[in-house]
Amino acid sequence: MADFDFSVPAELAVRIRQPGRSFDGVAAAFLDRDGVINNNGRYVNTVDDFELIPGAADAIRRLNDAGIPVIVVTNQGSVALKYLTRDELERIHDKMDRLLADHGAHADAVYAALAYPEGTIPELTKVSKYRKPNVGMIDRARDELGVSPEQSYVVGDATSDILMGKRAGCFSILVETGFGGEDGKAEATPDIVVADLTAAVDLILSKLRPNA
Ligand SMILES: [Mg+2]
Numbered sequence: 001m002a003d004f005d006f007s008v009p010a011e012l013a014v015r016i017r018q019p020g021r022s023f024d025g026v027a028a029a030f031l032d033r034d035g036v037i038n039n040n041g042r043y044v045n046t047v048d049d050f051e052l053i054p055g056a057a058d059a060i061r062r063l064n065d066a067g068i069p070v071i072v073v074t075n076q077g078s079v080a081l082k083y084l085t086r087d088e089l090e091r092i093h094d095k096m097d098r099l100l101a102d103h104g105a106h107a108d109a110v111y112a113a114l115a116y117p118e119g120t121i122p123e124l125t126k127v128s129k130y131r132k133p134n135v136g137m138i139d140r141a142r143d144e145l146g147v148s149p150e151q152s153y154v155v156g157d158a159t160s161d162i163l164m165g166k167r168a169g170c171f172s173i174l175v176e177t178g179f180g181g182e183d184g185k186a187e188a189t190p191d192i193v194v195a196d197l198t199a200a201v202d203l204i205l206s207k208l209r210p211n212a
Helices: 056-065 086-101 136-145 159-168 197-208
Strands: 012-016 029-031 070-075 109-113 153-156 171-175 192-194
Touching: 012 086, 012 136, 029 136, 029 197, 056 070, 056 086, 056 197, 070 136, 086 109, 109 136, 136 159, 153 159, 153 197, 159 171, 171 197, 192 197
Parallel strands: 029 070, 029 153, 070 109, 153 171, 171 192
Antiparallel strands: 012 109
16 A cells, blocks of 8 residues: 555544554444444533443454454544534544443544534535545545455444445445434435344354354
8 A cells, every 4th residue: 555645634533553554355344433332312522422332342342353343434523513622532532442442342443524514614614525425434444454345344323324335335234223224314225224233243243254
């Protein structure tokens, strides 16, 4: 990936657990954050708002144990709207890391798309290639981490997650937590609907590790 530009644009927040590591073309699990990992149906604009959905951390640990990269891809247009600061977003992700670590789990990377078409911060007020349902976060993970989107899975609670997954060639899994697909943002039919992240991980492991 000698030609990949590792500089982070203003409209993106990125954290990589092991910078420089390549996952060598493997399948990844691209997980939406709000409504999948945390916060069933509430906004997360302060660190105190962030609470894991029961079972989510253990589900992520099972992906970790199976060697499947866990890549969180989250729209955080609240930053463009000034409801959420970048510093608070970092504190929220620090808390997510801590709560996952309490269960022996981790995210290999977190990508957050900060722009919003009708924002209030001028440099973040734009149509962004990173904001779901656009595929910029998946493209970046492919280039930066070496994962294979065509073999990968997207797990989300919103139609924008599902549409991103379909555009990127991933297998798309809608969960019934969070919006449960009732957000009305996009026209997209998931490949499958399951109850929650635990059930999604059951499915991913059964497809990727059929004899495990
Ligand atoms: Mg969501």
